[in-house]
Amino acid sequence: MKRKFSVIVSSILVLLSLTTFSDTYNLTQVVDAKIKTVIKYDKAPLKKAKSIEAENKETEQHIRKLDQKIKKLRLKLKKYSGAHAVESVSEQKLASLSYSGQDVITVNNNDPNFTQADLTTSHGAWQKYGNLDSLNRVTAANALLNKSLMPTAQREPLTINPTGWHNKRIASGWLYNRCHLIGYQLTGQNNNWKNLMTGTRQLNDPDMLRYEDEVADYIKESSSNYVRYRVTPVFRGNELLARGVEMEAQSVGSNTVHFNVYIFNVQPGVKLNYADGTSRVG
Known part of the structure; x- marks a missing residue:
């Protein structure tokens, strides 16, 4: 299961490196879908294992690491999106802005x-x-x-x-x-x-x-x-x-x-x- 998560994370990071800012919205959807896949096929069985084997510390540690990786992945996506946004503007100009995509x-x-x-x-x-x-x-x-x-x-x-x-x-x-x-x-x-x-x-x-x-x-x-x-x-x-x-x-x-x-x-x-x-x- 650990290897499965690593493969998914690696594939997402490749997407981050290849995608331009105009694809950020679609990329967000892709990443969210990947994260849901991780949770569904990796985290859920581990939680079940935790309830069955409450004393299994290795399982508990893996769950915590999985949570941390998911949070870091979402943070990485947010930073990527911000870095590729259009030029920053001042508050004074907001009302005069027109939407351009x-x-x-x-x-x-x-x-x-x-x-x-x-x-x-x-x-x-x-x-x-x-x-x-x-x-x-x-x-x-x-x-x-x-x-x-x-x-x-x-x-x-x-x-x-x-x-x-x-x-x-x-x-x-x-x-x-x-x-x-x-x-x-x-x-x-x-x-x-x-x-x-x-x-x-x-x-x-x-x-x-x-x-x-x-x-x-x-x-x-x-x-x-x-x-x-x-x-x-x-x-x-x-x-x-x-x-x-x-x-x-x-x-x-x-x-x-x-x-x-x-x-x-x-x-x-x-x-x-x-x-x-x-x-x-x-």
């Missing part, structure tokens, strides 16, 4: 704009949501995330319709999602007007979810892990549908989690009217 771009060289005071844990974990603006649009959501904020109850259905909500079915399913600025898995906030915006399915999942999962994985590891987090919707003028979102995260006391990215609010094959959220397929 790259869903995610880095902002300020991928460095989040948090001061040392922003990173203090002296008050424990917290979350704050900006008031709606004069057009009832969401504003920035901030938090110092920790395992203590994560929900224990199952999420209830969303009922709020944010600005720009003109949903409809397209070939791939529903066009829009009610997107949490700070994901439910991180704080348990759900039907909160100040934490929901109209976003395409692509914006919500996989694009935002990829970064939310990275944060969630880190804070789950230890109750002493904290991440300063901010998500800012970016509107142009008086438009009701956001052009995109800026996501910033910084783990306290380390650079394990460290990013500042802008994700375009777009959907393949659909032309969006950002003034009101209506759309046209094709």
Whole structure:
């Protein structure tokens, strides 16, 4: 089984070395599929073996090593994707940007704009949501995330319709999602007007979810892990549908989690009217 995992990892690393930045999204899907293969055919039997032979330390050690390799592989993919993204931009330019085929771009060289005071844990974990603006649009959501904020109850259905909500079915399913600025898995906030915006399915999942999962994985590891987090919707003028979102995260006391990215609010094959959220397929 160890040899099987090594072969899979080697094949993924070859893909990383040969793939250009324009193939990053497809590469992400390939890597995720490879990881699922590893978990299904390598890790599952080992977990079963662990339950049958609880005293088998070698099995336990192999499971831990397998977990570490999977995490390192995902981190390597993230670094690769960031390194091959288009040129980094400043926050001041975000609202004026037009989508040109790259869903995610880095902002300020991928460095989040948090001061040392922003990173203090002296008050424990917290979350704050900006008031709606004069057009009832969401504003920035901030938090110092920790395992203590994560929900224990199952999420209830969303009922709020944010600005720009003109949903409809397209070939791939529903066009829009009610997107949490700070994901439910991180704080348990759900039907909160100040934490929901109209976003395409692509914006919500996989694009935002990829970064939310990275944060969630880190804070789950230890109750002493904290991440300063901010998500800012970016509107142009008086438009009701956001052009995109800026996501910033910084783990306290380390650079394990460290990013500042802008994700375009777009959907393949659909032309969006950002003034009101209506759309046209094709």
